[in-house]
Amino acid sequence: MQTRMTMAIRSTNPVNQRMKLIASLTSPFARKVRIVAAEKHIDYDLVVDVPWEANTRVPAYNPLGKVPVWVMEDGKTLFDSRVIVEYLDSVSPVGHLLPREPRPRILVKRWEALADGICDAAASVFLERKRPPEQQSQDWILRQMTKVTAALEVMSEDLGDQEWCTGEFFNLSDIATGCALGYLQLRFPELDWRRLHPNLSALHERLMQRPAFRDSVPVV
Ligand SMILES: N[C@@H](CCC(=O)N[C@@H](CS)C(=O)NCC(=O)O)C(=O)O
CATH class of the missing domain: 1.20.1050.10 (Glutathione S-transferase Yfyf (Class Pi); Chain A, domain 2)
Structure with a gap:
């Protein structure tokens, strides 16, 4: 399932392909990423994928087979959630969630x-x-x-x-x-x-x- 998340402000990154979040809807780690993206008004497509299901495509994006995975504009994938949220906080100037000091x-x-x-x-x-x-x-x-x-x-x-x-x-x-x-x-x-x-x-x-x-x- 792919859902477009429409946020008020787009990411400032140059866009080749739309950014994607691969996530299951019960994962607390994926929820953390979804909340950070929403708080920072970052636009992306949500791709729901449950890593425990037989037809999961998660290992194609993350060799560890875990969600969340963030797919950047150039197709490069980011994991895990701590890496993703740090990235999202740095690419959007909206409301910093990590102090600089x-x-x-x-x-x-x-x-x-x-x-x-x-x-x-x-x-x-x-x-x-x-x-x-x-x-x-x-x-x-x-x-x-x-x-x-x-x-x-x-x-x-x-x-x-x-x-x-x-x-x-x-x-x-x-x-x-x-x-x-x-x-x-x-x-x-x-x-x-x-x-x-x-x-x-x-x-x-x-x-x-x-x-x-x-x-x-x-x-x-
Ligand atoms: N440290 C990882 C943990 C991710 C994680 O454990 N995700 C679970 C879902 S809540 C998962 O995908 N498990 C599948 C597996 O372990 O094979 C993060 O912060 O992203």
Whole structure:
């Protein structure tokens, strides 16, 4: 499925072919890219491709067989999501999502690493639980879920009573965190992170006020 995403401002890059995002609609990493592109008004075609399906074309774009993949105007492909969002932030002058100064910049990327780490651990549990019960490892599931709960605790502590993850300005740290929380809500509705961490819950509510978040809620 290919969908044209129409944004108010086009990318400033010279155009040969339209830029494309290859993504599944449930991937939190792909959602992060979609939100960054929307916040920065970058125009692209969304190509929905589920890497787990037999007829997937994802390995033709990314040898690692993972989404998201960004296809640039000259056909060069970019992965993974952290590389893509850094690229998108640098090609459009609209609302910087990564600070320029080294320390604030790396602190935003630290939040992103934490949020992506939650998604990696949670996704591996989701996949493990899809295996036949006798093949599932409870030790593995526990190990991964411990990472999720520990990372949520650190996020909650670091957020404190700030409006946004790194303080008063919305940036990539909030997008990555919101995508991780949204993924937990989708795949692990039984997790009690909202009650345990009311500040993360309030952050998620604030993020859901933004059209880019509302328009990219994962669908199953
Ligand atoms: N570190 C990668 C993670 C991407 C990832 O794990 N994507 C999943 C979907 S959520 C995937 O495509 N998995 C297919 C596979 O592992 O074969 C990123 O940030 O883009």
